[in-house]
Amino acid sequence: MTRFTHTDTSRRSFLRAMGGLAASAAIPQRSLPLVGSLAGLAALASQSSQAATTTGYKAIVCLYMNGGSDTHNWVVPTDASGYAEYANARAEMAWAANRLQGITVTNQGSGRGFGMPLELAPLRDCYTAGQAAILANVGTLTRPITKTDYLAGIGLPAKLFSHNDQAATWQSLAPEGAPSGWGGRMGDILMAANTQPVFTAVSTSGNAVFLSGSTVGQYQVGQEGPVVANTMTNASTFGSASVGNTLRRQYAATTTDRLQNEYARVMQRGLSANATLLTALAGVNVPAIPTTPIAQVNAAATTLNQLSLPRQLRMVLQIIAANQTLGMRRQVFMVQMSGFDTHNNQMRDQPVQMAQVAQSISYFMSALTSLGLQNNVTLFTASDFGRTLLSNGDGSDHGWGSHHFVVGGAVRGGQMYGDFPATSLGNANDAGSGRLIPGMGVTQLASSLAGWMGLTATEQQIVLPNLVNFTPGPSLFG
Numbered sequence: 418m419t420r421f422t423h424t425d426t427s428r429r430s431f432l433r434a435m436g437g438l439a440a441s442a443a444i445p446q447r448s449l450p451l452v453g454s455l456a457g458l459a460a461l462a463s464q465s466s467q468a469a470t471t472t473g474y475k476a477i478v479c480l481y482m483n484g485g486s487d488t489h490n491w492v493v494p495t496d497a498s499g500y501a502e503y504a505n506a507r508a509e510m511a512w513a514a515n516r517l518q519g520i521t522v523t524n525q526g527s528g529r530g531f532g533m534p535l536e537l538a539p540l541r542d543c544y545t546a547g548q549a550a551i552l553a554n555v556g557t558l559t560r561p562i563t564k565t566d567y568l569a570g571i572g573l574p575a576k577l578f579s580h581n582d583q584a585a586t587w588q589s590l591a592p593e594g595a596p597s598g599w600g601g602r603m604g605d606i607l608m609a610a611n612t613q614p615v616f617t618a619v620s621t622s623g624n625a626v627f628l629s630g631s632t633v634g635q636y637q638v639g640q641e642g643p644v645v646a647n648t649m650t651n652a653s654t655f656g657s658a659s660v661g662n663t664l665r666r667q668y669a670a671t672t673t674d675r676l677q678n679e680y681a682r683v684m685q686r687g688l689s690a691n692a693t694l695l696t697a698l699a700g701v702n703v704p705a706i707p708t709t710p711i712a713q714v715n716a717a718a719t720t721l722n723q724l725s726l727p728r729q730l731r732m733v734l735q736i737i738a739a740n741q742t743l744g745m746r747r748q749v750f751m752v753q754m755s756g757f758d759t760h761n762n763q764m765r766d767q768p769v770q771m772a773q774v775a776q777s778i779s780y781f782m783s784a785l786t787s788l789g790l791q792n793n794v795t796l797f798t799a800s801d802f803g804r805t806l807l808s809n810g811d812g813s814d815h816g817w818g819s820h821h822f823v824v825g826g827a828v829r830g831g832q833m834y835g836d837f838p839a840t841s842l843g844n845a846n847d848a849g850s851g852r853l854i855p856g857m858g859v860t861q862l863a864s865s866l867a868g869w870m871g872l873t874a875t876e877q878q879i880v881l882p883n884l885v886n887f888t889p890g891p892s893l894f895g
Contacts, residue, residue: 470871471610474740476748477866478733478781478796479600479627480726481588482774484758485580486800487813488820489851490767491537492551492833493517494840496530502841506806506851510763510813520544522833525553531837536771539779543824548782548791550828550893553835554818554846555862556802556855557586560886567848577802578815578852580758584801587859588627590883599863600749601630602880606872608633612744615690619736621729622753636690638736640728642698643691697739704784706731709776714766726754727777734784737794747870757800763812774798778824791826795869797862798822806840806851817848818855821862827869827894834891858883861890869894 490510494503495517504511517532518541525531533541543549557574566572575592576582582592589595601618608614618628618635628635638644651661668681668688706722713719721727729752737748754774759766778796785791803819818838824830835857838846846854860881867877868890878884 469606469610469873469876471607471746472871474746474790474793475870476737476740476750476794477600477870478730478750478752478794479588480774480778480796480798481625481627481751481753482757482770482798482800483584483753483755484800485583485802485804485815486757486770486798486819487759487763487767487804487816488800489803489806489813489840491533491771492520492553492820492837493532493534494529494837495519495532496528499529499840502839506840506842508808510808521831522551522837525833525837529837531833534768534771536768537775540775540822540824543779543782544822544831547830548826548828549778549822549824549830550891551833552821552823552857552862552891553833553837554853554855555821555835555857555859556818556853557583557590558855558858558860558887559883561858561888562854564845564848564854567854577817580801580815585626587799587801588625589629590860590863590881595626597629597631598625598627599867599880600627600751601633601635603630603867603870603872604628604633604747604749605630606876606880607747607749607870610746611748613690613693615686616694616736616743616745616748618749619733620751621732622751625751625753627751628749638694638732640725640732642732642735643694645691693743694736694739697742698735700742701735701738703731703734703738704780704787706780707776711772711776712769714762714769721773721776721780724773724777726752726773727780729753730777730781731784734781734788737785737790738788759804760809760812760814778822782824785826793827795823795825795828795866797824797866799859803853806847806853807842814850816850816852818846818853823862823866823893829893829895834893857891858887860884861887863890865890865893 490512493512494500500514512534516535518535518538519530519532520541522531540549559574560572562572574586585591585593585595589598604618608617611617615636617633618630620628620635620637621640623637652658668684672678706727708720708722710718711721711724733750733752756770781796782791785794798821800819803816804813805816838853838856842851848854860883863881864877864884867880872880
């Protein structure tokens with residue numbers, strides 16, 4: 418195990434403080450109640466005595482569902498009055514009662530009951546086994562608000578109901594154009610604990626603001642491994658055998674052109690990281706994705722191992738399994754799945770989406786358990802926004818609050834966190850057409866995850882600039 422001296426620790430604390438300040442400074446000042454003040458600067462100065470705890474190995478994985486997932490159909494009230502409200506609001510989009518499997522929920526009021534559709538059975542099994550928790554009615558907030566606030570336009574997140582802006586706000590706590598995300602800002606603080614900082618923030622699905630930091634750079638990897646520069650390794654390119662050697666010389670050369678030098682430096686860094694990761698992955702063995710049949714929309718059924726999401730998760734598993742070889746203590750990952758913008762054909766498409774997500778998470782947890790790492794990794798779901806309770810005739814439109822899952826061996830699972838809202842139209846949480854005003858902010862979820870990853874209260878305020886506006890997040894971990 419790598420040993421760190423007192424000097425190393427002090428240096429890391431200083432870098433955390435400076436990285437955090439830079440990340441926070443990049444966010445619009447109107448959203449910086451802490452860092453934009455003298456109190457914030459004083460807090461940053463105290464980092465040397467309040468550094469993040471980074472013993473052992475931990476990782477979080479964001480499973481992002483692009484388009485705005487209609488999770489009103491993922492967790493459904495099953496008590497007589499609750500189901501009647503749900504069915505009345507959802508009309509043809511309501512699940513039949515006999516398609517719902519009950520779950521145990523003890524903190525949502527006397528007589529309330531809840532269930533999950535059959536397609537989510539593998540995820541329900543994780544919940545029943547105590548390895549998954551439900552977050553009720555979570556969404557983008559700058560501070561808690563009421564319906565009165567909403568109608569008066571007070572304290573609202575910018576550009577509600579916009580895909581790009583709300584996706585950015587979920588991932589960064591600011592609208593589209595934000596330079597950093599809260600996963601990347603966590604990485605800024607945590608990367609100093611890693612022998613290979615380049616693998617601190619990893620995306621399997623392209624560039625994502627969630628993983629962008631001030632200091633940390635997101636490492637992008639393909640479903641099957643590092644993206645290879647084929648032109649440098651091919652025996653022949655466009656009939657020439659010299660292209661590869663020419664490129665290698667260009668990348669190693671130093672010129673008077675600063676832009677060319679920087680490009681070469683970035684390429685060399687990427688090639689070096691790819692080589693390091695390929696070597697590490699050669700020494701790991703993770704379970705194969707099952708060949709479970711999975712239905713498709715307007716296509717023949719396929720098997721789970723052919724789908725993008727489980728293949729992304731298997732790549733994450735491989736990198737996680739190589740954590741000791743790579744010298745990693747803290748990592749943040751992101752995987753993505755598209756198709757959740759269900760304005761049309763919702764009841765045709767949604768069962769397929771549910772099955773894919775549930776089966777993929779089940780595989781991920783089973784594989785982690787086989788590797789003995791189930792307590793070291795936490796996965797959480799996220800999406801642009803929830804959707805309207807009210808049907809548009811064939812689907813649902815852009816909403817706000819939604820229900821999400823946090824999954825892992827360290828999670829205090831088998832519980833629902835937050836207040837499950839009424840599903841009747843026009844209730845006190847309804848901003849119109851069944852767009853539910855969130856009762857829990859993304860900031861509160863992020864705070865719980867950051868705390869588990871070892872960030873101090875001060876560091877959490879750097880990562881989450883609106884944290885001072887909220888009560889503590891859910892106690893997801895024991």
